[in-house]
Amino acid sequence: MKAVIIHEHGELDKLKVEEVPEPKYTEDEVVIKVHSAGLNHLDIWVRKGRGNLNLPKPHIPGSDAAGVVVAAGSKVTNVTVGDEVIVNPGLSCGSCEYCNRGEHSECISFGIMGLTRRGTFAEQVAVPSRNVWPKPSHMNFNEAGAFVLSHLTAWRMLMTRAQLKPGQTVLIHGIGGGVALSALQLARLANAEVIVTSSSDEKLERAGQIGADHTINYRSVEDVAQNVKDITSGRGVDIIIDTVGAATWPIDFSAVRRGGKIVLCGVTSDAQAVTNLRTLYWNQLTILGSTMGSEEDLHQMIKAVTKAKLKPIIDSKAKLENIKDATGRMETGRQFGKIVIEVCR
Ligand SMILES: [Zn+2]
DSSP states (O other): OEEEEESSOOSGGGEEEEEOOOOOOOTTEEEEEEEEEEOOHHHHHHHHTTTTOOOOSSBOOOOOOEEEEEEEOTTOOSOOTTOEEEEOOEEOOSSSHHHHTTOGGGOTTOEEBTTTBOOSSBSEEEEEGGGEEEOOTTSOHHHHTSSHHHHHHHHIIIIIISOOOTTOEEEESSBTBHHHHHHHHHHHHTTOEEEEEESOHHHHHHHHHTTOSEEEETTTOSOHHHHHHHHTTTSOEEEEEESSOTTTHHHHHHHEEEEEEEEEOOOSSOSOOOOOHHHHHHTTOEEEEOOSOOHHHHHHHHHHHHHTTOOOOEEEEEEGGGHHHHHHHHHTTOOSSEEEEEOOO
16 A cells, blocks of 8 residues: 655655555554545654654654545444544543543543554554544545544633633634634634734635634734734733744733633744743633543534534645645645645545
8 A cells, every 4th residue: 555654754855655565453443544634733743753753664644534444353343344434643541540531632651643653644544443433424535534633632722621611702823724723613613702813914814704803913013912902902812722832922921811721732833932920820820731632522522513514624635645745835834724635536
């Protein structure tokens, strides 16, 4: 079968498309013929080997996927051959203190497809059966293969961690990225008032079309936090969804209201940031870290998007052979929505 292969960490030229043996699977695993696989920022970090990552090589990246089950181990009961499915990319042991509590993304051995085991940028992928869920019927394969990681992450940030209530105001940095756009869609679903930022007027206009109430071009304003204050009559927002890190962290502390919440799920800028501790305690802020989501988060998110017939925003699609160009588009921040790799077509 064909797959995207990394033999060594580095730049885009380290992404190779090669023939490799079909995956082996255990009695608790299934093999999926991958129709579509969405790109995530994680795929860039995996290829670059960020954080002294030293994966067994050759490695196959890719976390999200939708496809059809082509083989199932003898102990698998939740799906059968021929089922149209999606993958929950979060890998948990199912038996530690945190898994027993239902907090699967807090698992002591938490991993992610395409990071801690071979991923989805391949014609076939072996996946633990508990990570295989039915494909939402209102989505096509491209949509279904590109929404789980970003929508699950955004759902947990907004609903589980920040406990978003209807009518609250949410600030989302860097609209255009996967999690940011998912957060916009889900916050609107919960009747929140949403402010988004970007350096691109075009992206801001499109964000407005899909429901952002207010937009701020952070390149053309002097003080983003002051703009947020102006929009909220001096109060600040209830919740900030931060996927950026060091570049937006100081803004967060000025733009959030007293008693407000800052939720961080990743860093597309730097991981080291200065925190204004005086603002933190005096304004009684809550800082929340968030990673992917639990099975309950996933269940609730899929139920909500299915009921609303909500679909992820698709930026573009590419063949497996064009993985370098597709990844380059994301790496330079040109995308608005998910980039989908069409694998088996
Ligand atoms: Zn566990």
